[in-house]
Amino acid sequence: MAEPKNNVIRLDELDMGFAEAVAKAGGEKINLCIQCGTCTASCPSGRRTAFRTRQLIRRALLGLREEVLSDKDLWLCTTCYACLERCPRGVDPTDVILALRTMAAKAGHMLDRHKMVSGFVIKYGHAVPINEENRKLRVSLGLSEVPPTTHKSKKALNEVQEITKKTGFAKLVCFEWK
Amino acid sequence: MQYALFLGCVIPNRYPGIELAMRNVAPTLGIELKDMEGASCCPAPGVFKSFHQPTWLALAARNLIIAETLGTNIVTLCNGCYGSLKEANEILKMDSSKRDEVNKILRDLNKEFKGAIDVKHFVEVVYSEIGTEKLRGLVKKPLNLNVAIQYGCHLLKPTKYRKVESTERPKFLDELVEVLGSRSVPYRDKMMCCGAGGGVKASNPDVSLDMAKEKLENMRDAGAECIVSPCAFCHLQFDRGQVDIRNKLGVDFNIPVLHYVQFLGLALGFAPDKLGLYSNAIPVDSVLKKLEAPIVA
């Protein structure tokens, strides 16, 4: 996690409703945190980066909204759930992180690579769509050239696209319909 | 025993050899597979749950409904698909307000989530519905190998949506490997994440690869002759990851990676080409060669 922008945290710059908003977005138990650090100690991502789960939770609890939501380290969690299983207070830190990510996405902080993967799901129904090489491989293995999924059915793909339109997801990831 | 086969993305579109292995191995185990026509991405938990949870739930529900229509439980070969579908299914069954919300979205598509089926992982089906004793009797070719097992995170966690014996020291996959004649080698940080999940492989490939490298070092140091995983995404991470590590960091591990269904297939006597074993990035020759050698008592 990056160094705090200011060494002094001014009360009037804090969003006092932030923790509650996080709770509402799916990180319901964020307020139970006692800052023991078990989450950070369990984190395979924090082992090699500056990402600190405990610190992230503390900042969110303090109400450092912008700082938390725009922090690129928020995207370093692999959702391995090690912290969630070990947290002695049942904070479910992974759920807090997922909630923060959905808030970050809404605030326009989604990463380009993630927009791309989301676009694949809307366009093909698959986050990892088929390619030429694997069409050939499938045939050489004696399988159908494309799997019996949205790759084979236009109707099925339309359904997926309808859902992403209805929920506002296509808009959220700036998908361009062509 | 009938199951609806949920393919997901990585298996049919990057490792169709795993799909082939499943289609060949399942009947030997007495499992009849039905295709889930028109299924989509599960959708990937790291991606969709991180961006927009109602969309994650609605797309997962659409997949679940395909199996409800078939009237069979789902079997998956990927921890990501398992995590997404299992959790979504439990949430939609337990939480009526979320179920109503999803059904409202699906109404125009003439679909409704009813909560009529369950979601199982292939290794869960093998362990609880076939069992190690029966499996022992089916083995035609004991696999005399030192295996590094990769459980993968979403097979076991979060436990609020599934019952597992232990997330720190689970045993069932070790049993499923050892009953086939192999030894599961203990290695440092065995339960650590492969590094691929949560959208990290897409957004921070170097961090993701570094996690895989740490695990590969630990597996190598423990004398692993191959890696066996029940997860297609861990499989991709370790198989193609070794190529990326070689190209980017100049470190060569050369440890073959097999999906559990492929590994099981070998023990059941299937030829490697019936299990799609020749389409891995890291060749499996060393494993096959060892299996040909006579076992010296």
Ligand code: SF4
């Ligand atoms: S393990 Fe739980 S209680 Fe401890 S710091 Fe992390 S979130 Fe807070």
Ligand code: SF4
């Ligand atoms: S779930 Fe995320 S934050 Fe928690 S230990 Fe795993 S990678 Fe770290």
